[in-house]
Amino acid sequence: xxxxxxxxxxxxxxxxxxxxxxxxxxxxxxxxxxxxxxxxxxxxxxxxxxxxxxxxxxxxxxxxxxxxxxxxxxxxxxxxxxxxxxxxxxxxxxxxxxxxxxxxxxxxxxxxxxxxxxx
Amino acid sequence: xxxxxxxxxxxxxxxxxxxxxxxxxxxxxxxxxxxxxxxxxxxxxxxxxxxxxxxxxxxxxxxxxxxxxxxxxxxxxxxxxxxxxxxxxxxxxxxxxxxxxxxxxxxxxxxxx
Numbered sequence: 005x006x007x008x009x010x011x012x013x014x015x016x017x018x019x020x021x022x023x024x025x026x027x028x029x030x031x032x033x034x035x036x037x038x039x040x041x042x043x044x045x046x047x048x049x050x051x052x053x054x055x056x057x058x059x060x061x062x063x064x065x066x067x068x069x070x071x072x073x074x075x076x077x078x079x080x081x082x083x084x085x086x087x088x089x090x091x092x093x094x095x096x097x098x099x100x101x102x103x104x105x106x107x108x109x110x111x112x113x114x115x116x117x118x119x120x121x122x123x
Numbered sequence: 124x125x126x127x128x129x130x131x132x133x134x135x136x137x138x139x140x141x142x143x144x145x146x147x148x149x150x151x152x153x154x155x156x157x158x159x160x161x162x163x164x165x166x167x168x169x170x171x172x173x174x175x176x177x178x179x180x181x182x183x184x185x186x187x188x189x190x191x192x193x194x195x196x197x198x199x200x201x202x203x204x205x206x207x208x209x210x211x212x213x214x215x216x217x218x219x220x221x222x223x224x225x226x227x228x229x230x231x232x233x234x235x236x
Binding site: 095 | 156158160165166167168169170173214216218222223224225226227228229
């Protein structure tokens, strides 16, 4: 596609339910990132995928959070047993990553985000 | 540890005037990239400008320019001839190839008509 897409754009769920957020990166981009942005706050890094390498999960806040990336393309962020503090905008971004070569500036391109509200 | 600091949570500028947003970072790497992103109320993050650390020349994109001071680990963004559409949250970011991005906490810019 022309840009990074995310779905759904908005998600309202009840506390304790599981949710899945989807990210479709730009075709050919080998790197994919998930961030969380709470109201009025900066970006909190969650997880980073680079090609077929093991993902960098160092930002995941708890074991209720997980993410996978199938076939090196689409990624799904799953939050189990959602809590009210999980309410935030979840942003996905992709970049050429290592496929861009050493001289690549590796610019990230962001999706529009998913606004998650946990009641 | 890699950190990015934006010391100005909020800034304001009169329309048509110039404003500078500050950013400092901490790294032991010699080769890296720096970025400024803009996030308007629509929440779509948009790349404003980028700088490769190995380049001494400051990047410029129309009304946007940076003052990159590698020794001081400083990367400020200058917006000239400010427009109402420049009002947004601005994030400074740092990256080494093959690794994650590190973002600052953002500066909220208000443009006064």
